[in-house]
Amino acid sequence: GDSEEEDTGFLEVTVSDMKHPPPELGPMPEGLSPQQVVRRHILGSIVQSERSYVDSLKRILQDYRNPLMEMEPKVLSARKCQVVFFRLKEILQCHSMFQIALASRVAEWDSAEKIGDLFVASFSKSMVLDVYSDYVNNFTTAMSLIKKACLTKPAFLDFLKDMLKNTPKGHADRLSLQLALTELETLAEKLNEQKRLADQVAEIQQLSKSMSDRSSLNKLLSSGQRQLLLCETLTETVYGDRGQLIKSKERKVFLLNDMLVCANINFKGQLEISSLVPLGPKYVVKWSTALPQVQVVEVGQESGAYDKDNVVIHNAGAKKHAPSGQSSHNKVYLGPPRLFQELQDLQKDLAVVEQITLLISTLHGTYQNLNMTVAQDWCLALQRMMKVKEEEIHSANKCRLRLLLPGKPDKSGRPISVMVVFITPNPLSKISWVNRLHLAKIGLREENQPGWLCPDEDKKSKAPFWCPILSCHMPAFSSKALDLxxxxxxxxxxxxxxxxxxxxxxxxxxxxxxxxxxxxxxxxxxxxxxxxxxxxxxxxxxxxxxxxxxxxxxxxxxxxxxxxxxxxxxxxxxxxxxxxxxxxxxxxxxxxxxxxxxxxxxxxxxxxxxxxxxxxxxxxxxxxxxxxxxxxxxxxxxxxxxxx
Incomplete structure (x- = not known):
């Protein structure tokens, strides 16, 4: 049944349970200190956990994989069985070899009391990372049956932390345990990173499948040169002339290393009978823009940051030029239009009340509720209401992402920009989008292309954007007279x-x-x-x-x-x-x-x-x-x- 499997590059080794029985902790000797007793109990938990994990792997292969591969008629094809149980044999081999080493260390525990170096030697090998990386990257397409397998073995981390707490300073095993903890945590981080990168590739592939094979965007995405930096479901909002919310719709927004893509989401993905997993949502690309042409318009931005006369705002049923002269004190209030309109009304009312106050000051007689004290109270009340309204606008902008995109020129050929407004799920998401957009633009600068070359153990090069990018450079000291x-x-x-x-x-x-x-x-x-x-x-x-x-x-x-x-x-x-x-x-x-x-x-x-x-x-x-x-x-x- 294994003949159809690919050449994985791993040498299969059969481990005999007769020649290499599982590790067994012998009877506890007398005269141990309380700390030695605790360490011995923790070691017993490690042994039991490892044996349980290896037995689970064997049971999955022997009781599920082998019968599925051998039965006729087949419930799953050999190809799908390979997907479901991908890399499980290699994982079992790694842990079987580790169990042999663990057995020898357990046998001499009462004389040596060392185990940390064993973890360092076993889990720092590139083979372990490669096997688990393949398993993790394949995880989303595998059956729920194999989810029982503990990927990063968090129990081991807990056991080792307990062991370290009960290992005194100066003990021969303490440094090895610290190194073992570091190795396992590093392995988990690397696996999570591998999983994240695999998910990003899958998202780009899903987006590419939704487009025509002849489209230029499909060719760009299929070239393998694009990296997905961020993607999230955001809510695009459309307002009426008076600021009322007309409609909102969820969009999937993709931030690639050199472009921004917005797509409609079709959640009616059908489950393919011949596949193990749903096809996922289908996307219909709404627009895509080169990253250097995307501008984030932030709250409090000066009105000179862009030409408002050439900005088109998305309104219900039509597009409308943003009226000029609507800013107060050279500020553009970028909250929802309704709040902005209410703030403008308060500003106009305050101007009227200030004129009334000047007129009241010219009165010669004394009248109840028509004096300077009352008029000044009116002004103060309106000023307080304006402050509250500005705070509401600022609060609303914490989740409001406004993007200025290039649009089609008007009839006279003048370039027009289009303002698109998205609502993010939370303020941290807004921060992430603003900062990631800015970093992505910096990553496109000439000094960051290609940027860094970081070969790993297998001489593979990392993509430049995943490394630090050069943001700016300047003299370290302002004094040019001294050679500092x-x-x-x-x-x-x-x-x-x-x-x-x-x-x-x-x-x-x-x-x-x-x-x-x-x-x-x-x-x-x-x-x-x-x-x-x-x-x-x-x-x-x-x-x-x-x-x-x-x-x-x-x-x-x-x-x-x-x-x-x-x-x-x-x-x-x-x-x-x-x-x-x-x-x-x-x-x-x-x-x-x-x-x-x-x-x-x-x-x-x-x-x-x-x-x-x-x-x-x-x-x-x-x-x-x-x-x-x-x-x-x-x-x-x-x-x-x-x-x-």
Whole structure:
């Protein structure tokens, strides 16, 4: 029955249960410490879990796969059986070999008590990743029967974490267990990434199948050169002249590496009798646009950002030019048209009431409910209502994605832009679309083509967009008179409630970038750049006593974490304060450690420490309790945080 299967490239090895019986933990010896007893119980759970998993794989192959392959007439063809049970034999082989090694380690447990290195050796092999990658990528087309197989074995992670907790520092198995945890978590991340990429390819294929074979878009999608960066079901909205919602319809929007595609969704996908899975939704492409021509119009954007006289807004039954002169105080309010119209009405009413107030001030007599106090109350009430309305508009825009797309020229040949409005499922989705669109445009720049070449173990190259992209480059120091060398840089994050809703999209993280350096035999220099705009800008520059060799950002006190190390550090006499605010520490060539407040607290030097022997400070790292300094002579100085 296996003759029809493809040559998988894996050498099949038959493991005899007689020669290699499953691992068996012997009787517990006397005189064990409580911690040894706990570790032994955890090992028993690992053995039991692995045996259960291997037995499940054998049962699937022996009780389901083999009968389905051999029975006549066949319920499933050999090809479909191959799809359903794809790579299960290879997975069983990997775990059978692991079980042999586990049995030998269990047999000598009472004398060695080591198991971590076994996990490292077994699950760091590329064969394990390749086999499981194929299994994961095929998972969505397989029958629900094989979903019982635990893909990433999360139970193993839990067992190993418990084992690590009960393994004291200095134990021979502790480092191996830490490495084993890292390997398994890394394997799970790689498998998830493989699954994500396989799903993206499937989405592009589904979109391509929905189009005519002769269409230019179909040829572009079928070329294999397009990468799907983001796709989501969004709601397109159409409003009437007075801002009332006329209709809304769900669209599937695809963000590719060089184009944006919007499609209608037909959920009436039929289940193909000869297939194991439904065909899925069918798409009808509504429009597609080259990415450089797509513009995100954000709340608060200045009216000069685009020509409103050449913008066509989607209205019910027709397209209509956006009237000019509707902005107030040079702002374009981009909320729903109804809210915008209500805000305009309030603005007009306020103007009328202000005129009335001027007239009331000219009255000579005194009249009840017709005086300056009442008139001013009217003005204040209208101003409060306008503020509430602006907040409603801003809140509505948190889920409102407005895109400016190129349209067909008008009769005179003048280019026309079309405004399309989508509602995202939540504010985070809106942020994701804005930022991904901006990053995708940057990825198309010449300096990012081809960008990075990252061969993996199998010499396969990753696509350029999945690697870091060059957003901008600029001089590190504003002073051109001095020949300053770059020594270190660190990010000082600053949380902003306007993330994703600013007038200018930014591919940079919110906050500030500290850059330090200096000149050999002279002083040092620090430059602070703001990353809250599309292009970084210098906000502060100041000299320091010696060239900067390293930097470390320390968040405000109170974060959780375990200091890394197997021995208690020997603290020095100097103690950096446990500042309630974030700080940035500079390591200098003259052996000094300067502690500065963040930009928001005035960038003041809070403290200066000296390293033992005035050794140059090459590296700084922090934990909740200590600041560690790596010195040029090979020693590490630990500075405990004080309570003051």
């Amino acid at each position: 060398q770059l020594g270190a840089a660190v990010h000082n994050p600053v949380q902003s409630s306007l993330l994703g809703f600013s007038a200018v999209s930014t591919s940079l993280p919110q906050g500030y970038l500290w850059v330090g350096g200096g000149q050999e035999g002279a002083g040092g220099q620090v430059e602070i750049f703001s990353l809250n705009r599309a292009v970084p800008r210098t906000v502060k520059s100041f000299p320091v006593a010696s060239p900067v060799l390293c930097m470390e950002y320390i968040p405000e006190a109170g974060g959780e974490g375990e200091p890394v190390g197997t021995r208690d550090p020997q603290p020095t006499t100097d103690q950096p304060p446990a500042s309630p605010h974030p700080t940035v520490c500079l390591g200098l060539r003259d052996g000094s450690i300067a502690v500065y407040g963040s930009v928001d607290t005035g960038t003041q030097c809070l403290l200066t420490c000296k390293s033992p022997g005035m050794q140059p400070v090459l590296c700084l790292k922090h934990s909740p309790e200590y600041l560690f300094a790596g010195l040029q002579d090979g020693t590490v100085a630990a500075y405990p945080r004080s309570n003051g």
